[in-house]
Amino acid sequence: MVxxxxxxxxxRVESLRRLWEEGLSASQIAAQLGGVTRNAVIGKVHRxxxxxxxxxxxxxxxxxxxxxxxxEAEAAVVLAEEPTLPEPPAVISHRPAPNFPLVAxxxxxxxxxxxxxxxxxxxxxxESMCRWPLGDPTSPDFRFCGGRAIxxxxxxxxxxxxxxxxxAERKRDRRVAGIR
Numbered sequence: 001m002v003x004x005x006x007x008x009x010x011x012r013v014e015s016l017r018r019l020w021e022e023g024l025s026a027s028q029i030a031a032q033l034g035g036v037t038r039n040a041v042i043g044k045v046h047r048x049x050x051x052x053x054x055x056x057x058x059x060x061x062x063x064x065x066x067x068x069x070x071x072e073a074e075a076a077v078v079l080a081e082e083p084t085l086p087e088p089p090a091v092i093s094h095r096p097a098p099n100f101p102l103v104a105x106x107x108x109x110x111x112x113x114x115x116x117x118x119x120x121x122x123x124x125x126x127e128s129m130c131r132w133p134l135g136d137p138t139s140p141d142f143r144f145c146g147g148r149a150i151x152x153x154x155x156x157x158x159x160x161x162x163x164x165x166x167x168a169e170r171k172r173d174r175r176v177a178g179i180r
Contacts, residue, residue: 008044016041020050120146130156132163 008016012033019029026041033041119134120143130145131154147156155163165173 013044013048016044017048017050020045020053023053118146119143130154130159132156132159 015033016029019032024032026045027038030036030038030041120129122144125131125144125146128149130147130149132145133142134145135142145156145159147158149156150160153160153164
């Protein structure tokens with residue numbers, strides 16, 4: 001048998017607003033209203049645009065009526081002491097900090113054998129031409145290599161050597177550069 005779930009009547013919404021303003025938690029409000037879950041209360045609070053609250057110290061103890069012994073004394077001691085931050089540790093390093101020079105980005109140099117006349121736009125690019133991009137794709141000067149492509153590959157000989165490096169060579173280059 002399915003139980004009828006109480007809808008959000010005007011009276012229930014008003015009770016929700018009042019209990020929310022009193023500082024009760026969503027679980028406590030759900031228990032008092034009955035027939036709704038904590039999540040339903042949270043959803044309704046959100047849809048109503050009720051202000052979120054910051055839980056005041058000791059609010060949970062006041063609502064449930066339980067108090068832990070000695071809390072007042074501990075709170076007084078904590079409030080009396082000034083909060084202090086620990087001193088930052090001295091920089092301890094066993095190796096020198098890397099000294100990387102600040103360098104402006106440099107465009108990749110084009111192979112010397114590439115004639116300017118071989119550079120082509122996307123509209124002039126054909127299947128037998130090298131598709132290696134040259135320059136910034138957002139720039140109006142952007143072109144493709146346009147040299148004679150190796151059969152079965154999208155690049156000319158020079159660009160294929162750059163694009164297709166043997167695995168052993170890549171690993172060696174990474175070790176030299178210190179990249180793992």
